[in-house]
Amino acid sequence: MTGDHQERPPALLQLRRMTKRYGEVVACDGVDLDLHAGEIHGILGENGAGKSTLMKMVIGLALPDHGSMILDGESCKIYDPLDAARHGIGMVHQHYSLVDALTVWENVALGEKGAFDPGATRAKVVEITERYGLEVDPDAPVRDLSAGIRQRVEIIKCLRHEPRIIILDEPTAVLTPAESERLFEVLLEGVRREGWAVALVSHKLDEVLAATDRITIMRDGKVVDRVATADADAPSLAREMVGRDVTLRVGAAAIGTLADTRIIDETEEHGHGGLPPVLQVTDARVKAGDGRVMLDGLSLDVYPGEVVGVAGVEGNGQTTLARTLASLIRLNSGKVLVEGAEVHSGKAGAMHRAGISVIPADRHHSGCVPEMSVAENLVLGSLEEYSRHGVLDADAIRLRARDLIEEFDIHCPGCDTPLGELSGGNQQRVVLARSLSVRPKVLVAHQPTRGLDVGAIEYIGNRLRAAADEGIGVLLLSTDLGEIAALSDRILVAYRGRIIGEMTRADMDMERLGLLIGGSTAGEDAA
Amino acid sequence: MGGFLAALWDIFSSPTMYGSAVRLGGFLAFAALGELVAEKAGTINISVEGSLLAGAFTGTVAFDMTNSTVLGLLAGIAGGLIVALIQANMSHRLTADQFVVGLTANVLVLGLAGFLNGILDPMARRAAVIEIPLLSDIPLIGPALFGQTWPTYLLYPLIPLTWWLLYRTRWGLEVRAVGENPQAADVSGIDVNKRRRQAICYGGVLAGIGGAFLVLGQVGTFDTGAVGGRGFIAIAAVYFGGWRLGGVLLGSFLFGLADAFRLALPVLGYQLNAQLLAALPYVLTLVVMYAITKQFRQPAALSRPFIRGLR
Amino acid sequence: MTSRTRSLPSLSARNRSGMEMAVLYVLSLGGAVLISGALVALTGNSWLRVFGALMDGAFLAPGRWGETLVVAAPMLLVALGMVIGVKAGFFNIGQEGQLLMGAMAMAWVGTRLSGPGPVLLIGGLALAVVAGGGWAGVAAVMRFRRGVPEVISTLLLVFVALQVSGFAVTTDWLLRDLDQNRPSRAVASAALPDNIHLPVIRIFGNEFNIGIILALLLAGLVAFGLVRTVWGFRLRMLGHNPNVAQKVGVASTRTGAAALCLSGGLAGLAGAVMLAGGSSGFRVTSGFAQNFGWQGLLVALLARSRPLAAIPMAILFAALRTGSGFLAATGVDRKIVDVVQALLVLALLIPPAIQFIRQRRRALAQAGEE
DSSP states (O other), rough: OOGGGGGGOSSSSSEEEEEEEEEEEEEEEEEEEETTTTTEEEEOOOOTSSSSHHHHHTTTOOOOSSSEEETEEEEEEOSSSHHHTTTTTEOOOOTOOOOTTBHHHHHTTTOOOOOOOHHHHHHHHHHHHHTTEEEEEEEBBBBGHHHHHHHHHHHHHHTTTTSSEEEEEEEETSOOOHHHHHHHHHHHHHHHHHHEEEEEEOOOHHHHHHHHHHHHHEETTEEEEEEEEEGGGGGHHHHHSSSSOOOOHHHHHHHHOOOGGGGSOOOOOOOOTTOOOOEEEEEEEOOOOOOOOOEEEEEEEETTOOOEEOOOOTTHHHHHHHHHHHSSSOOOEEEEEEEEEEEESSTHHHHHHHHHEEESSSSHHHHHOOOOBBHHHHTOGGGGEETTTTEEEEEHHHHHHHHHHHHHHHSSHHHHHHHTGHHHHHHHHHHHHHHHTTOSEEEEEEETTOOOOOOHHHHHHHHHHHHHHHHHHEEEEESOHHHHHOSOOOOOEEEEEEEEEESSSTTTTHHHHHHHHHHTTOOOOOO | OHHHHHHHHHHHHOHHHHHHHHHHHHHHHHHHHHHHHHHHTTOOOTTHHHHHHHHHHHHHHHHHHHHOOHHHHHHHHHHHHHHHHHHHHHHHOOOOOOHHHHHHHHHHHHHHHHHHHHOOOOOOOOOOOOTTTTTTSSSTTTHHHHHSSSGGGGHHHHHHHHHHHHSSSSSHHHHHHHHOOOOHHHHHTTHHHHHHHHHHHHHHHHHHHHHHHIIIIIISSSOSSTTTTHHHHHHHHHTTTTTTTHHHHHHHHHHHHHHHHHHHHHHHHHOOOOEEEEEHHHHHHHHHHHHHGGSSSOOOOOOOBBBBBBB | OOOOTTTOHHHHHHHHHHHHHHHHHHHHHHHHHHHHHHHHHHTTHHHHHHHHHIIIOOOOTTTTHHHHHHHHHHHHHHHHHHHHHHHHTOOOOOHHHHHHHHHHHHHHHHHHSSOOOHHHHHHHHHHHHHHHHHHHEEEHHHHHOOOOOOOHHHHHHHHHHHHHHHHHOOOTTTOOOOOOOOGGGGGGBBBOOOOGGGGGGEETTTETTTHHHHHHHHHHHHHHHHHHHHHHHHHHHHHHHHHHHTTTTOOOOIIIIHHHHHHHHHHHHHHHHHHHHGGGGGOOOOTTTHHHHHHHHHHHTTTTTTTTTTTHHHHHHHHHHHHHTTTTGGOOOHHHHHHHHHHHHHHHHHHHHHHHHHHHHHHHHHHHOO
């Protein structure tokens, strides 16, 4: 299906000179893009390259400052997502657009205008599910659905408007490999049978290479190249996307060029040399307030000096585990031990005092205080060291902050700047700096690189490895298999609140890992 | 002890007690129904107290000017709505803290009502009692529910109307969505803060009717202390009801019953300290909230402001 | 998230936004004044005369600024309590009731216990803190054990406190004046004996009690405490992000409950200062609180939760209050002042809200996409 450029009919949707500024930042700078019927078009770029902004303008979530959109040969303007739907443009969000408390059909109805007819909406949902083989119960509350099923609901929500142009924003981030494959099957089917024009927005090279017909590469708000997928090769795409050669494993994993994990350097042996585990979680069980089981007898050990990666699709207990280790959740049963001593779960600061540092997936949830200054954020875990008789030693705090700002290369106007004014990458560095500066015995990193650019991803990956080399036990929770594979000495797989598989770096097998993540333990002794 | 039980029996078997419970609970129910919608959309609207008082005052003034209960009720709606508009626009357009705005709005209405009441000194009168044939003959609850002043009956159609709005219209679906997950609603193309403003305004309209009903359908005179914190009891009724319509009505009626009980005691000749009795509805509300609040799942984004890009 | 292209607003941009803020403040305050003026006009009076009367009543007439300081003290104390609550992330708005509880505690110590005056005075003030704090503590227990929002519980507790005070001053074994000869004894406590009054300072023909000095000292202490102590740091951390606080060892249950109780305690202290400073003739009556609790809240809102900014705001509100005493001569109801106060707060909410929206847009811009 790769394009025969000359004979193709004019594009279904043409974007011309699309430009969007936010204040002094140009997020999208004169971008041209053609989406053709019957094609899957990959839009590849790092976080912050401007691809999401471009799509937001197409879907009406952001208004362009300049530029025009030509749909079917006619110029058009899109003001909001419903407007976009009327023009036949739909977007599949990761799973941000679903309301947990509502049922599937109610969620589908949420994106509509006009007469409110539950019966018709329900019937439509059933029709779409049958037509595309997306089994979903229209009356099920979304709360009870897994990430994979939720994505189906997103797709139904999008297809309900019978779009001709479909935009997918990082669609596989929350899916198992099998679910991703299923998604692309549905897409291909639609593209072939109904002539959809699909835009696949992604920062993962392998995915774009596997699923698309053409690729547009963006960097710093501009288009840097356009290629037919058949003519593309991964290394040059990577270079264009990042703007330099990506040599480090972590960086390569971040953009999905690390297809064969066996290239991993196995000369270093990160054995624990007979030391006892620094962190033990045994048979941890947590039930949420609404009765859902979050942790279902999860057990794991982390030894000093190793990185243990916990792989798994989002929503399989990682968040609960990370929050438990941050003293935010109390276990219903089971134990957490640090160096053999039990730590009270759910007791304010207990894990912190025992030597567990947690970098949360959502730094605004429990990672930092955006309203407080950079310096205050850097010391908030060790106030005793920077105070006398309960009075803070402002000079000592500032001195310490300056040291950390330098050591962790944090870009900020000064240590008294409110943290919220820093960029996401720098905020994350502050969280990392604080987490490491308290000299933890265990460092828990949950999705530490999500949403960062490759430079920041490499940096954080290196710091995690370095931490392990210093003898800290590192627990890495990530949904990104590449990241897990690149950094871990040992890999565990979390599924439905428990660990269902384990492999060491030596016997790492991406295929088996993919199956395990989907919950398949065929031929496996559940660990 | 036996005497005490007999007293309780006397009170709870007296039809007047239920009549007054319906009046007092009805007043709460007007406010609580509106507050339910506002909370479903994600706002704890403490200015419901101000809306009630504003509705009571404007209703009284309009009645004084026109001698028409209908116009009084309409003016009450306007009064309640004005307060709601201030709340809605300050908290969900300008994104000022909803409690700060609500508190200030309450103080403002109290001051304005006091000030203007001194100047205008409006007079009101209670509307006529209309007994609905047949229905009012049902023993005990008949006269209580169907032998009231006619503005009371406004409540009855508002109950199914509110239910229909919340659960059978697109607007209601969107209101529930913005109260549960404003980010998702936003991405789906819903103007989150607009829906929240509208929900607050619906609450303002109902509280406005409630306030006017208080004067024109229940008490017959205006007094700046007439509402006296019962807007907050209405909020408690929403909590009591677990954000479900039936529960909210039950809560309103129960709190109304407590109020009626307090009023009935002395009438029936039982002596108890007046002040402690007056505190009873508030204490009961507090006790009930303590007992039940954890039982229900509240709208997930309740009292959280929505600003695009900020979680 | 585009760290590369990020830059800070230039100096001229900052000046420009400063100018815009000034204009916004002028506009919104002007609006509040206009509405107030219209209300005065409604009564057929001149705004200038009303303003003159307010100034006379608050500052210019003999002995008035001293009176204004006396009134400012409890308002400032209530506002400080509010500030502490807000900093810790809790919205205690039941000060009107907590203040009453404090006043009652003071009255009980002063009229029912015997001992040396200073001991009783200090003991009364201390018990008032406990009483006000305890009353807020009820809300704290409800919040931390059962998740009842303190906004609602503290409000409801105001109405309970009002009735409790009514009960106390009409009940012999609590606070009722036991002197059979006083005609109005049935609804008031006995007066505090002379030796339990707050010491009075006389200066330039004005007199005021040391309540204002106590309040100013506490304002300084709270300001220092919030910014420069571990306690304040932990409180602010809790207020901004309870999860981070919990993670590093600040339990919202304990620290939050302490903040709520302290918040109520300061309101209780305000009540005791009012009583021992001569409010209602040194007697607790059922209407004793006189909206001081509500007005103190508005002071804190006006000061945007900064303890030192609360000082001038408390004096402003106190001036409006004492000034309103002179309004009778103009024929304007003194309740106009309640309206003006609320309008001022609403007006002052607007400019920062607009600024916040703008900053938000800019931040979104700098965060680039997503």
